[in-house]
Structure formats: C-alpha cells, structure tokens
Ligand SMILES: NC(=O)C1=CN([C@@H]2O[C@H](COP(=O)(O)OP(=O)(O)OC[C@H]3O[C@@H](n4cnc5c(N)ncnc54)[C@H](O)[C@@H]3O)[C@@H](O)[C@H]2O)[C@@H](O)CC1
C-alpha cells in the first residue's frame with residue numbers, strides 16, 4: 384500500500400527523528416537521495432548544466448546540498464536565490480566549496496535556465512502557502528519554456544501538500560523526489576499532475592500507520608482483496624449481484640453494467656428492468672427478470688441508476704433493500720438523501736465531478752479543484768461511501784479513515800459508458816462480500832488498468848474496457864503473488 388501523511392504528521396515525525404540524529408543529518412539524507420535521482424535523470428552528470436531554484440527554507444537547503452554533490456561529480460551548477468539573505472547558509476557554503484556559482488541577477492538567471500539540462504525546484508516544500516509568488520512565478524515560466532527537465536524537491540512548488548489543491552501558479556515537474564512519505568498532494572489532482580513521476584526517498588521517518596490520510600492500492604493489495612472461489616464455492620455462495628439499470632431510451636447502459644458485473648467476481652448476475660432483451664442477446668448467462676427489484680429473487684448487492692432515466696420508483700425500491708447498494712448516474716439524481724442516510728447496509732455512491740457538484744450544490748469546477756474535500760463532504764452528508772470518478776478516483780468512507788486514491792486509469796477512459804462498466808464491476812465485488820471501500824477501490828484499480836490495456840494509446844469503447852478485465856485480473860493476481 385502506498386500511503387500519504389499530512390504535513391503536520393510529517394513535521395512531528397521529523398522532529399522526533401532529528402532529536403536523535405546529529406545536526407543536519409536528515410537534510411543530508413534528503414540531499415543524497417535527491418542528487419542520486421537527478422544523476423539518474425541526467426544520465427551523464429559530468430559536463431551537464433544544472434540550475435537550482437532556491438527558496439528561503441529547508442527545501443532550498445536540500446536543493447543546495449544536492450547541487451553541491453552534482454558539482455563534485457563535474458556538473459556545472461548555478462543557484463538562483465529567491466531571497467539571497469535567507470538562503471540556507473550551510474547549503475550555500477557547500478555549493479560554493481564544490482565549485483558551484485550563484486546567478487548575479489534576474490537576467491543571468493533567465494539565461495542559465497534557458498541553457499540548462501536540469502532545473503531543480505527547491506523554491507518551497509511542505510512550508511509553502513498558496514501559489515508561487517511573482518518572482519518565483521517568472522522563474523517557473525522560464526523553466527517551462529526551456530528544454531530542461533524539472534525535478535521538484537519534495538513537492539512541486541505552489542501546490543497544496545495536504546489537499547492536492549492548486550491556488551495560483553505552480554511549477555510542473557517531470558520528476559518529484561519526495562522525502563520520508565508521499566504527501567496527499569502527490570496523489571490527488573489537480574496537484575498530482577504537476578508532480579510528474581514520483582520517487583520516494585527513505586530518510587528514516589517513523590510514521591504511525593493509523594495516521595495516514597490517503598492510501599493507494601498496489602498490485603499486492605488488490606490481489607489480496609480479489610475474491611477467488613474455493614473448492615466449496617457455488618454460484619450463490621460467490622454472491623449474486625442485481626443490476627437495476629437501463630431504460631427504453633438507454634438499453635446500452637444495462638448491457639454495459641452487466642458486462643462489468645460478469646467480470647467482477649459474483650457467481651451470478653441478475654438483471655431487472657426494461658432492457659432484458661438487449662442484455663440477454665449480448666449476455667445469455669444473465670438471469671433476467673421484469674418483475675421489479677423486490678420480486679426479482681435474492682441478491683447480495685444491488686447496482687441501480689445507470690441509464691435509469693426517470694424511474695425514481697425503482698431507485699427507491701432498491702435503496703429500501705437491506706443489502707449493499709451501489710447508486711450511480713441517474714440514480715444519484717433520483718435518490719432521496721434521507722433514504723440513503725437511513726440505510727443500515729453499506730451504500731456506495733459513484734458520481735463523476737458533475738454529479739458530485741449537483742449533489743453538493745456547487746459547480747463542477749469547484750469539485751474538480753477540491754476533490755478530496757468534496758468526496759469527504761459527500762460521504763458525510765449521505766453517510767455513504769463515495770467513489771468520486773476522474774483522472775484520480777477517490778474513495779471516501781463515511782466514518783473517516785484514509786481516503787483511497789486511484790491513478791491506474793488513463794484519459795482514454797473518458798468515453799461514454801465506461802462508468803457503467805465500473806458500476807457493474809464494483810457492484811459485483813460488493814456482492815462477493817467486499818466492504819464498500821474495498822469494492823470501490825479495487826474496482827477503480829482494475830477498471831483503470833483495463834482502460835490502459837484496452838486503449839494502449841488509441842481510442843476505445845466501454846465494451847473494450849469490460850473485455851480487458853479478465854486479463855487485468857490475471858495480471859494483478861500473478862504479479863501480486865510475485866510481490867510486485
Ligand atoms: N524538516 C526536516 O527535517 C527536513 C526537511 N526537509 C525539507 O525541508 C522542507 C520544509 O522546509 P521549511 O519548513 O523550511 O519550509 P519550505 O522550505 O518548504 O518553505 C518555507 C519558506 O518558503 C516561503 N514560502 C512559503 N510559501 C511560499 C510561496 N508560495 N512562494 C514562495 N515562497 C514561499 C516562506 O516564507 C518560508 O520562508 C521540506 O519540504 C523538505 O524539502 C528535508 O531536508 C528533510 C528533513
């Protein structure tokens with residue numbers, strides 16, 4: 384599991400560790416890891432041109448000490464000091480001793496950045512507040528214009544470490560070298576996009592497991608959660624998932640939700656609704672009923688809403704059932720918040736940003752700018768687990784605890800109907816017995832990978848994503864066993 388901790392927790396752990404180590408040891412560990420990552424990125428250090436953007440705090444100190452290490456290996460290293468009188472004195476002295484220089488003025492800084500192979504962003508780290516200030520912003524613009532690779536120290540400067548929000552200008556990186564632990568902003572959009580790839584450097588911080596703010600499943604975690612039938616299993620013991628979806632106008636949503644559900648681990652898929660003929664034509668293994676959810680036969684979990692049109696009665700009937708229920712798409716518009724809050728069995732809501740905005744009474748842009756707080760707020764209001772879809776998908780439980788972030792997806796998944804496949808898949812995992820947080824996060828994990836496999840750099844339809852699921856499932860189990 385990849386975990387992320389708040390700035391406050393990181394600071395506490397750092398203080399405890401620093402008290403036990405010689406002065407400056409922690410910064411040397413950070414700088415050594417940073418210099419090694421820069422060297423890997425450069426390929427050849429000797430003769431390369433490196434520019435350090437140095438702010439007034441310890442983030443700048445890391446950059447200066449790493450720059451000194453690169454200078455000792457033959458790189459031409461120059462520092463651009465945003466606040467010369469407050470630049471880390473030890474770091475600056477080390478850089479000078481190693482033969483590095485300092486840009487004389489803004490003009491020189493611009494020219495250095497233009498010719499650089501590598502720009503190291505040490506403007507601001509976990510001490511940052513708000514977006515970049517104007518002097519830093521102009522350097523960020525110069526770095527973006529140059530052909531240099533950008534390595535962010537700890538965090539891309541300008542992002543909010545705790546929330547993943549970006550208030551103002553920030554400096555996009557190709558690589559972020561982060562220390563001790565991931566920070567939430569490295570896993571949640573829009574900030575995550577600024578980070579590029581992320582490399583974690585162990586500096587020996589001891590972080591309390593129960594204080595994680597965010598978690599991201601890895602193959603081994605997903606593999607452990609995937610339901611696998613045992614020798615004694617039969618289709619009912621594996622779980623039956625009910626799909627109440629589709630309408631005369633949108634029969635395809637029913638077919639796609641069933642396509643996801645059939646690949647999600649339940650032993651049987653029951654379909655209820657007006658699109659039974661279309662479902663059976665495509666998936667003859669589906670148990671089809673036109674008698675409404677209450678009289679369709681037993682299920683261990685329901686999915687309601689994809690392509691449901693205005694059928695509020697079916698949504699209400701499903702929400703009244705005493706089994707786990709996933710509510711998606713039209714179902715989110717039709718459902719009564721009081722009825723959801725009153726449920727005792729688990730509920731999983733799966734809105735995209737637009738649907739979440741409608742439920743919260745804010746704009747879509749506001750949800751996209753503040754994904755973490757939006758997911759948490761919805762979970763609290765509906766007393767339900769919320770899976771907020773998008774480039775990073777978040778799964779927030781109503782009882783607090785770490786939010787799961789998923790970034791396995793690809794923007795090729797932004798295609799009509801791919802959300803229907805996801806809801807069928809997650810419903811099937813619910814029916815097979817996974818708690819809502821696990822069902823949602825495992826579904827997002829597999830769905831994202833399936834999108835990647837199916838697309839492989841080209842446009843795909845939602846049915847391609849569903850068809851890629853068994854292959855992905857196999858990969859996750861195999862690689863998970865191998866400890867990948
Ligand atoms: N505390 C520790 O033990 C360690 C800290 N490390 C580094 O230290 C960093 C934290 O250092 P600091 O606490 O000194 O804080 P930072 O260096 O992150 O930033 C603080 C300084 O930046 C200025 N600033 C704040 N917001 C700004 C903005 N938006 N634009 C421009 N300037 C801004 C502030 O005035 C302040 O002087 C970490 O991110 C990490 O890089 C590492 O060396 C590992 C050890």
Ligand SMILES: Nc1ncnc2c1ncn2[C@@H]1O[C@H](COP(=O)(O)OP(=O)(O)O)[C@@H](O)[C@H]1O
Nearest residue numbers: 772773774792793794796797799800801802803
């Ligand atoms: N830019 C993106 N990057 C990664 N995944 C995305 C992106 N945009 C959308 N997705 C994913 O694609 C799916 C789209 O679902 P949704 O918006 O409900 O579409 P539909 O209603 O047409 O099925 C979700 O799983 C979502 O997380």
Ligand SMILES: [K+]
Nearest residue numbers: 504507536538
């Ligand atoms: K930084």
